Amino acid sequence: MKSPNTLLLSSITLAVLTLAQQAQAQAQAGADQAPSPAASKEVQAEIQQVVVTGVAAAGGIRKVDSAFSITTANEEQLKAASPTSTADILKLVPGVYAEATGGQSGANIEVRGFPSGSDSPFVSVQMQGNPIYPVPTLSFFEGSSAFRLDDTIERVEVLRGGPSTIFSSGQPGATMNFILKKGTDTPEGSIRFSTGTGELRRVDLFYGGKISDGWYGTVGGFYRKTNGVRDAGFPADDGSQITATLTRKLDQGELTLYARRTNDKNAFYTGVPLISSNEGRSISEFPGFDPLKGTLMSNEMRRFTVEAGPGKTLNYNLGDGRGLKATVFGAEFDQKFGGWTVSNKFNRFDGDMNTIAMFTGNNPLSMGAYNTAALKANGGTAATATYLDGTPVADSQQVVQAGLWAVEKKMKSFSDELRVSKEWMKDNVVTVGGYFADYSSDDTWYLGSSHLMTAVPNARLINVKLNNGVVVANNGKDGPVFYAPNASYDGRNTAFYISNGWKLNEQVRLDAGVRRERQKLDATISQLTTGDTDGNPLTVYNNNTSMPTGAYTALHRSDSATSFTVGGNYKLGKDSSLFARANTGHTFVSFDDLRNAGSQAKVDDRNVLPTPKIKQIEVGYKTVGQLFSAYINYFHTEFDGIAFQQILANGNILNSVSGSKGNGVEVEFAVRPVRDLTLNLTGNYQDSTYKDNPLTAGKQVQRQPKLQFRFTPTYRVGLGENNAVKLYGTYTQIGARWADQANQQYLPKYHTVDLGALFTFGEKIELRLSANNVGNQLGLTEGNSRLTTGNSGPINARPLFGRSWEASLMYRF
Structure with a gap:
């Protein structure tokens, strides 16, 4: 009997060959004919679509002619x-699964067959071909968190595998490159107002055009405030952004400068209480908690204190x-002279990427069960539980424990890539380049x-005292800071290709x-x-607090x-x-691997942190025509030597090294x-x-479904006088996954339906309605990442956002 992989490869080969034969026949039949005048503007645009990501040539290459897998999306x-966020764009990209239910930031992004437990180690985010930050992920940082969407973006290109291992930061997984709008001879501007779920209030502005002979510019940005789908009682997202570009047209070249300033606050959502049954195959609502719109966060705990040390x-x-x-x-410079082409791109990033958020711990239990455990651990014969206003908490009340974590990250980077290309013989171009990052x-x-x-x-905090004088929970706090490092990291990468x-x-x-x-x-x-921050052994909630000694390790x-x-x-045809x-x-x-391994991180025969190696093979077919477009590829990956870290609810850290195929x-x-x-x-x-x-x-690589797809029908209805409405919807299905490497926490499959409508009134006015x-x-995107096994009964997990809607009105000028 043939193996599943053999059958899979055979099926793909057959499909590709069949389509190839059809395309070749069509190409031969119409080889001497001009392109069909019936082709729509959208199809013509797709035929002429040029991609620049992962391409040696500064001018790029037609997408249909590229020898790699790349997805593009225009404005x-x-x-x-x-x-719902920058990471959520990746739902358009096959082979990538983004868990974007944490809000604007902090997504977990998995790439086809690449083993990763959290964040986005195999997704690099670029602007104008420059990595915004040279390292794609660190603890409490993933690349998409450093980018916000607005109307200054012309398109995005997402390259998977392919030649990306050679150019720029050398990302072997996926490279997400945002291309900004540039000024042209024809001035254009827009203003867009949006409202929606969570009392959304947002305005987007953009203007671009010619400044003077050879000079062009753009400026745009947004301001937004909303309580979000999960209303914590305070704004979930509150911030603004401004972006500007300045372009100078040169003789056979171009120089573009760009700058962006972002000041955005975004609530971060983690797990909520749910009921798991049938070994995790079935998930249902926890009594009294709406998993689609509820959050444990509340105004009562919005402002919290951290006991960092004695008197601190x-x-x-x-x-x-x-x-x-x-x-x-940043800047990008392209110039041709004397048969040579020179390209240089640099980027400077300077910012704070802090995480002030709630992280759920142990699974829900009754107040009575919590008190029993507290008495067993601390002595005494009776426990008194009260809310902060002094009213008692019933033993039957379900309770949870969640950490209020504070992580401050001040990040800086500079990267520069220089390329020089020359056609040294007919139709043969050599490119030599260098990349530097600090x-x-x-x-x-x-x-x-x-x-x-x-x-x-919008949970209420609980105090717990025992009759022997022990204070188990004070102002809700029932556990100390268990890990409090402070550190400074510096990295330098130098590459030649x-x-x-x-x-x-x-x-x-x-x-x-x-x-x-x-x-x-x-x-x-x-x-x-x-140590004990207050010197009182009876206040057990702050005993054994982690704190720096004042000494440092280099x-x-x-x-x-x-x-x-x-x-x-x-090429089978045009x-x-x-x-x-x-x-x-x-x-x-990475920095975090170095910290976790400590002195064992050095390179020698005892090295516990090898440099991960990846091998990839792709075979694909591409075609664009009026009747259909197809981008189909088979891939094979081999991965060796990736380090994993998991921080448990009790503060213990699990480390392991593995590979995948x-x-x-x-x-x-x-x-x-x-x-x-x-x-x-898709x-x-x-x-x-x-x-x-x-x-x-x-075991199946964690967090990655075997099957995922999106089906999107779109229909345009003309309303006369240059007016029209475009109706569209998307059915998405995500297959079952495992939340952990040992395949103990099961995440069942789920599906969603999204709807939208775009009304255009002439060339100036657009009204868009959408519902997710x-x-x-x-559906669950994440289990309890601070527990190593799954179970039936009450659990904490992170589900999808519930139904939401948005309406926006745009005027172009």
Whole structure:
């Protein structure tokens, strides 16, 4: 019997060959004919779509001619997707699964077959081809958190695998590149007002045009305030952003400067109480708690204090959440002269990426059960539980524990990439490049500070005292800070690469590249001890508080690695092609890996932190036509040596090293059976499992569904006098996943339906209505990441947002 992988590869090969034969027949039949005049503007735009991400040439290459997997979305496609955050855009991309239910920031993003437990280690976020921050993820930072969407964005390109191991920051997973609008000879401007769920109030502005001969500029931004779908009683999102570009047209070249300032506060949502049954296969509402719109956060706990040491208390505000207060400045320069092409891109990032948020701990239990456990641990014969106003808490009241964590991160970076290209023989272009990045992060952490609260929306805090004088919970606080390091990290990456692109004939293009990179990390990390912040052993909630000793440990690590790619494209017709690609890539040890491994992080025969290695193979088919468009590819991944960390509810840290392997298929398909009707299908199937670690070998890679897809029909209705309405909707299905490496916490499959309508009145006015999760489907994106096993009964987990709506009115001028 054939293996599933063999059957999968056979099916994909058959499908690709069938489509290829059809496309080749069509191409031969119409080889001497001009493009069909019936092709719509949208199809013509797709045919001419040029991508610049992962391409050696400064001018880019047509998407349909590219020899790699890349998804693009223009301004209208981005708005129609109605993303709840930057990370939520990735629902448009097959092979990527984004858990965007934490709010504007703090998403977990998984890439096809790449093993990751949280954050987004294999997704780099770029603006104008520059990494906003050279490292894609750190503890309490993932790249999409450093970018906010607004009307200054022209399009986004998401490259998966392919040649990305060679260029820019060398990301082997996915590169998400946002392209800003630039000024043109035709001035354009817009103002957009939005309202919606959570008393949303938002205004977006944009203007761009010609300043003088050869000079062009744009400026735009937003202001927004909302209570969000999960109303905590205080604003969930409150902030603004402004972006500007300045472009100078040169003789055979161009220079663009850009700057962006963001000051945004975003509440961060973690798990809520739920009922799990049938070993996690069934999830239902916890009594008295709406999992679609409820949050434990409340005004009662919004402002909280951290007991950081004897006589040292710090004040924080949950409304600050996982915010962004940062400035980005960059430039891109392209110039041709004397047969040479020079390109240079640099970026400077300086900002605060703090996390002030609630993190759920143990599963819900009754007040009586909590009191019994408190008495067993601390002696005494009776416990008294009261709310902060002194009224008693019934023993039957369900309660939960959640930590109010404070993490301060001050981050800076500078990156620069220089490329020089020359056609040294006919149709053969060599590109030589260099990449440099310097980056730092100054961290102060206070993890823990467990608080006891009711298991209801907008929870109330609870005090607990025993009759022997022990104070178990005071102002709700029933646990100390369990991990309080402060540290300074510095990193430097230097890379050199060479790439060669060769057009053999009108049908065949080949390219290959090699990159050599070195990383150096230095860190100064506080040594920790534990102590009692008030010197009173009866106040057990602050005993054993983690705090720095005043002494520091210096750590250092240097690594080098080589990446390689080779690929080719075979044109079947004017607008259809086959491609194949293989690459090897790597990721480096991060600041947090260095801290966790301590002195063992050095490179030698006892090294517990190897440099992860990745191998990828892709075979695909692309075609664009009036009747249908198709982007289909098969992929295979091999991953070796990735380090994992999990912080448990009791403060213990689990570390492990593993690898993975996977096979899968990605599809982007659009059918236009009749005029004004488009049927889109995107998705992927994958079979990715762990290897190398006997505790997890053969288990499904965590958080990644085997099957996910989105089906989006769109229909346009003309209303006469240049007026029209476009109706669209999306059915999304996400397959079952495991929340952990050992495949103990089951996350059942779920589906959602989103709807939208765009009314256009002439060329000036647009009215857009959208609704997400209109069926109020209950689906989990994350289990309790601070527990190692799943169980039936009350649990904490992070579900989808409930039904929400938004309306926006735009005027173009």
